[in-house]
Amino acid sequence: MLLIVAALAWTIGTWRTAATAVLAMAAIGVLGVWEPSMDTLSQVLAAVAVTLVIGFGVAVGAARSERLERLLRPVLDVFQTMPQFVYLIPVVALFGVGRAPAAAAAVVYALPAVIRITTQGLRGVDPAAMECARSLGATPGQQLRQVQIPLARPSLLLAVNQAVVLVLAVVIIGGLVGSGALGYEVVLGLAQGDLATGLVAGAAIVCLGLMLDRVTQPTTRRQRQES
Template structure:
């Protein structure tokens, strides 16, 4: 099966990058690999009982007694199945991918909200990133970065970043115009309006983007395991390869429990933020603060 001129052009572009910038990709791969390894070693060094107490206490603070009990049962179930090491490995990958997605995605979302032409370009690019099959990202990632966690993180970032970009843009654009006018009336600059009015009022939408980014990163776990990402995805993949229903179910259940815990905890920040912002009174206070700084 031969590719068309479009496919050949994409292949030529990847080969050009590999041939002319291989040193840069190797250096970036080493740096990113070190970050992921540091995260994985740090999470792995924490005793299970300590992580259990911390997460249950955190869940109690954010969501209440019922959810904290669920978190305790979920973590104990993961530990009982012997999947705690794989869970910390997966969590390290998700944290790294989510962090870099936010570092790149939030500024892009802000830029898109303030520039319609940029927003049009970003929308087309994000549509491509979200609709392209996830397996396709693995091919150039492996060519440029080799096998292992680094290409898995890169592919996960590409797949998981669109929600935070879109929802950051949406949140900033939904800030009421009268609030911005109040800020300008107090003498705020554009950067002060962004920091003191737009971002605080857009925080629930941004946190929803963070939540969706984490969920999409978790959905890449099994796909990323095909190129050596390890963790729960590798456990599930092993069950698929051996047609072992028990192993596959346990690995899948571990992913589901981890996803529910992360989803509810991150979701709580958006809900709390929304409740904490009654409207004009908070925003006018922000406008005054922006004018003073």
């Protein structure tokens, strides 16, 4: 697992990024909460995958259609003003208590940010590049794959980073509705007044969040090298 994290961090960032991510994962092992941390990580990755598939799909449509973008704008505004705990109420009513409600709430909470960032990134592509692609006979799909996505890569990576951070926050809160893992450890520490359990789980969450942030956030140096 450490080798995978190091490889991903090195690919996206620099050796400092890789070292930071590996040290964060090693700290989780030292804290003795490796299994619940990996459980939390699996929930985060599953929710992020669903978020990105839905978010990117909607964002592509919004980037192409002014009407769809105008319709989505007030909906996204409402969703982004709601606190995290509010999302747990309807999903618990629909799915009951367990990991599914926490994952569903995390997806809904992260979607607005992903849609907004991706839409702005695709719309921000140089019109001259798009016009050149159209003049060469590129289809809309080819324009998206060969022009918009490469030129909007910084915004797309930012959307991935924000999805990971937002999903992690809600998955942890999901311990209140039975998601288990580190969220449950935090809730248990609060309920029993067990400072040690709460601090260890909190430190593991910080390390996990740091690792995910480093792995999904390319450094300025790496972006300069690619450009």
